[in-house]
Every structure is written in structure tokens, then in C-alpha cells.
Amino acid sequence: MPRATINDVAELAGVSIKTVSRVVNKEPNVRDATRAKVEKAITRLSYHPNMSARNLASPRARLIALIYHDTSSYDIPSAGYVIRMQTGALSACRSADYRLVIYPCDFRTGSIGAELNAMIEHARPQGIVLAAPLSNMPRVVQAIVATGTPMVRLSPGTQGGKQCSVATNDRGISAAMTRYLASLGHRKIAFIKGHPSHKAVANRYLGYVDGLQQSGLDSSEHFVENGDNSFGSGEAAGRRLLLLKAPPTAIFAANDDMAAGVIRAAALLGLDVPGQLSVAGCDDISLARQLCPTLTTIRQPLSSMAERAAQILIRNADDESPLQGAEMIPATIEIRESTGPVSANTRLRGSRAQGLPE
């Protein structure tokens, strides 16, 4: 059957198409009886408004773009990260009858500014959700700002500029994780920092320091190692920490990949996790549940963040609000198997402890 148009509905309901339009768009100034009549006709004909016609006739694009760094060209450990954001953004779009355009792009490309510009010119989204780490790259942010398209940044790390953003409490939740470790009896809690370019990840270190302080613990420089977000760097840092004369009993890594590396380092040294060493990570990548033991970690509310960002953009079209300010959606701690209370024999090492091959 040919698709029903607004004319068909108007005819069936005995009103003008304009009135149907009002009902569809939930505009005021329609009598209840009329509205009911129209709604009945809509149902009977299973009418769906034509997106293209709507967009053409009104300045509103009903299109949100989600721009993120494309990891598919190399490794894809962060695929879950992207999927979760998509899920959130899609959810907001679906309920508002908007469409979502996904735009993976590679920030290492020199021409990313031009590329984004072309995409924006082409798709003409009503708003843009910009994911981390693109959200804290001046080049990228500026290219988008230049187009004048409303934008919400996800986890921008710092509140630069007036752009609106949605973030999570990286620092606060990291402090909470540290306090949680302290509450298990740990006194020597180490931290492995992430790659310095990642602002949001850097905030986690600050949270760690806060947490130590709040728990009345000293932050010793010996218990802070540098990593670069990779599994290998986590393993190396973990090994260095565990081979100290007075090693920590808990290690908190700024991301899950490094935490997984720490678990491996511990295994190679014959240490039981969590019996002799507690390990915590951050991000809740899928690996966190597959690891053995499963990894206690911080779960970022990525989906909610992206959903909120899309909502802000959608609502912005109505009330022309200036679109600024930062929203915060709290992260949660996922307690799994890799953390536990300090045991009596914490200092005991397994037989394979010392001098293992790298």
C-alpha cells in the first residue's frame, strides 16, 4: 500500500493539513476533540511523517551527529566505548524522532578540520556530540565551532571555552575508589598514571591523591608510576611496584588495560590476586569481565552521558538557550574479584617470585 501522507490524514479526520501538522508536532492551540480525531486517523492510516519533507520545510534538521575517534583502522579495544555512546545517543534520538549520524574520524589525519567541515556542510546536523578524546583537541573543537553548529562535548577534561559539556566525576570517583581500597585495610596503595595527553585520565590521578588524603594516608612518590594507557606499560609499571622492597598491597591503574597488565605482572611474580594484591582499574572495558580474576573497576556512564548530550542538543532547538555549562553524571564503582581485604600473609610471596624472566 502506498504510504499515507498528511493529506490523507487530514481528509480522513476532516480537518486541514495544518491542524494535523499541529497534532503531530504537539503544538498547542488544538481542541482536545480535534486532537483526538486526528490521532485516530493517524493510527488508522499508520501515518509516519516524512522526514525529508519536514526537514526541507523547517530550519530544524532533526539530525544529531556523533563524532568520535575512529579506532577501527588499528586495534579496537575501545569498540565497546563507542558502542555504548552510540546506544545512549540513539536512545535520545529515537524518543524525539531524530536521526543519528555517526561519524568516526581519525584525529591523526592532518586534514581533520577540513574533513569535519565537509561532513558538517553535507549532513547539516542540528547538533554535534563530540566524544573524548576529540573533545579536548583544540584543532577539532575549533573546526566545529567555526561551523556554528551547536555542540556538546563529552568528557572534555577541562572546561575550556564556553562550549557545553557532559562529563563524569573522574576525580571524585577515583577518590572514592581509593577510599574503598583503604577501607579494605590497604595502607600502601599505588597508582599508575595514564598517558599525559588524556585530560580525563589525568584527573584520575588527582582523585587518587584526594582519596589518600581523605583516608588519612600519605601519598608517597614511590607509589606512583607512569604508564601510557597500554597493557604493556601497565605490566612494566606493576612489576616495578611489586619488586619494591616494601611493595604496595593495592594498585589502582588509570585504565583497565594497564590494570590487566598489573594482574599479569602479579601472576608472573606468583602473587595471588586479590589474596596478596588488590588491583583496580578504570573504564570497565569488556576485558574487565573476562580477566581472571574479574577486575574491579570504575564504570563510566558513557551511554547516559551521550544520551544527555543528545537531549541537550535536541532541546536546544526549542528554547534557543545559549547552550553552555557543564553537566556531570556520576560514574560507579564495579566491585569484582580483583580487590579484597588485606590478608594476614600479604607479604608472602609465591615460589616463583624473584627474578623471573621478563
Add this chain to the structure above:
Amino acid sequence: MPRATINDVAELAGVSIKTVSRVVNKEPNVRDATRAKVEKAITRLSYHPNMSARNLASPRARLIALIYHDTSSYDIPSAGYVIRMQTGALSACRSADYRLVIYPCDFRTGSIGAELNAMIEHARPQGIVLAAPLSNMPRVVQAIVATGTPMVRLSPGTQGGKQCSVATNDRGISAAMTRYLASLGHRKIAFIKGHPSHKAVANRYLGYVDGLQQSGLDSSEHFVENGDNSFGSGEAAGRRLLLLKAPPTAIFAANDDMAAGVIRAAALLGLDVPGQLSVAGCDDISLARQLCPTLTTIRQPLSSMAERAAQILIRNADDESPLQGAEMIPATIEIRESTGPVSANTRLRGSRAQGLPE
């Protein structure tokens, strides 16, 4: 600056808008000189055709929908799978000036048929790319067929119906993997089957049998175990195989999760991989590169498959071809660290071999 329209271009080039339209759509019957003039004007004004107007004016929707099973509600090990398909589909869409709509949905929902129907009515895509495992679920396939929207199925497992499909040579490449293992000197090659509902995964078993035969090896029932695609089932199956009196020297699992389980089982039994046991998987999930040792596996050309599917759909709009037949894009074997030649001391077990705690 306000966005340039086709009128602006026509005026600048001194032709009618229809001629500009012809140039933009690469239609014939435009003199070269005219075409050049128009193209120059387009560049000067950096004109981009308005999608909505185009769609409204022509039956062609310039929209492809990618429908896949939404894993985000539970665990997300397959996020990479989705991302790779998206990448391929996006690539086809971008180069043809099409838009991509992603539609994750949960096949466990009772109302999935109605849901898909509503989505299709709403978005009106010109074609649908249906990913596995949805592509071999009759309920889902029928719901889409009922809408009359052109569809290409990805890895449908079997060639049911007349729908067009793009698949990979699961069976052939599995045979190749088996031959590869045999070529390393392995004579006792075990296989761990996947979940029976997954057609494409079932084909891998057939390939394994083919491969044994092609290598002149006997397929012994003792060397085939059942799994359910999960890590845990792989570990259990691996353990059973390795505790046989005459255990295999190579284990080929129908997917990577199970292969990872086998590696863990081997580690617990003190077996060195690949020194004493070769392990191969299938899918090339991101975990495959993070495992230690990294996993030899079969990489499905997901991105190419999705790209091809989208291309077929896009091209179908031009030449009204009946849209049927199955295309095949070959998978590749990724040789990594987990497989190696049979060593002299293959039968030697590590000290922790027997009777370890489960």
C-alpha cells in the same frame, strides 16, 4: 554565509537549475564545456546538495539501514564486530553520498517484527543490511521481507530464500586453518564446536573435517568437543581434551572466546603455548591480540562484507536488478604466537599439570 542552493549555482554558471542537477547527479547529455562551467560554479560556492530536498523530490531515499543485534544491553565482547561492520557500511555510503542509519535491536524481544516494521516505516531506507545472527532468523528476515525493502543478508549461514547475501568462506578457511596446523606437524588436532544455533559457526566444523581429510588425517570423535561460544565452555572443553590419555597437540576452537578459554586451561595445566600446544581461534576479536600468547585466528572480512552489501543496495537503485545471489569474500588467517610446530618434547607436562583445582 547562507548556504548556497542549486539556484545560486545555476545563476553563477549561467545555466538552468536542471542542468546543474544533471551535473551533480552525473547524468549524461551535458556538453563538456557546460559541465566544466557548472563544476566551477559548484566549487566556487562550495555547494552541497540538500539531502532532504533530494529525497523529497525523488523516490530514491539515499539511506541505507544497518540492522544488527544489540549487545550493549548485556556484555559487549562483540562490539568490535559491530564497529567493523559499521566502518564498511559507512565507507560505501560516504562514497556514494548516502547516509547510514544504524539500528541495533534485540532479537530476544518478542515484538522485534513490529519494532523493525515501525523503524522501516519511519526511516524508509532504500535498502537494509542485515547482520548475523539476525540474518538467519526467519522471524526477522520475514518481517523485513514483508516491508518490501531491498535487503542484503550478511553471513546468513544457509542460502535460504532468494534474498541476496554476502558471506565469507567459513568452511573453506576453516579447512585451510586445519591444513595449516597439519602443516606444522600436528597429527592430533582437536576441534571445539560452537553454539548449535549459529549457522555460520557450524560451518566451521565442516571445514575442520574437510581440512583433516585433505591433510590425510583421521577425524577421531575423541577430538571433537562441544562448546557454546563462551570463554568458560572453551576452558572446560580444553581441559577435557588436554586430560585425555593421548591429548591433542593442537586445538582449533570455533571462536576466539573459546580459544582464549583453551589457553587458560593450558596455562592451568602448566602447558606452554605454543611450545607444547597450538591453539587457534576464529573471529579475530580484540582479545586475540591482547592474549598472551597472541592468538592465531581467522579474520572475517566484516568490513568488506558490509561495504559490499551496502554497495549492492546502492547500485540496485540504478539498475533495478533483481537483487539476488550470494557473494563471497574470503576470510584470512592471522598467524600469531599461539601456534607453532610440534616440538620434540610435546608430551612433556609442566610441574603443575595434574589434579589442579578447577
Add this chain to the structure above:
DNA sequence: GGGCTGGATGACAGCGCTGTCACCATCGGC
């Protein structure tokens, strides 16, 4: 009751593009 206000509704003109068809040159064949 006259004049007003404001809510409810409809007429109408596009939004920017494509499909159809008409038009005007050419051009080759007789």
C-alpha cells in the same frame, strides 16, 4: 450591544530538488 481579546483553524506560499516533457539545434540520409 459594540468593541476587543485570544484561542482554534485553515489558506497558501514556499523549502531545494528531480522527473517529465517540450523545445531547439544539429546532423546524416535520401
Add this chain to the structure above:
DNA sequence: GCCGATGGTGACAGCGCTGTCATCCAGCCC
């Protein structure tokens, strides 16, 4: 030199909707 065929081009009517503005009818004030 006349004809039909063909290539190149443009006029024009929508596609299905929304924004604007006009219209109409109640209800209200004095």
C-alpha cells in the same frame, strides 16, 4: 533541401511538510 533522429537544455509541476498570516468564533469588558 526536406525529413526524422538525436543530443543538449530549460520550463514547470510537484514531492510532503511547516511558517506566516488571515479568518472565524467565543467570551469578556464597559
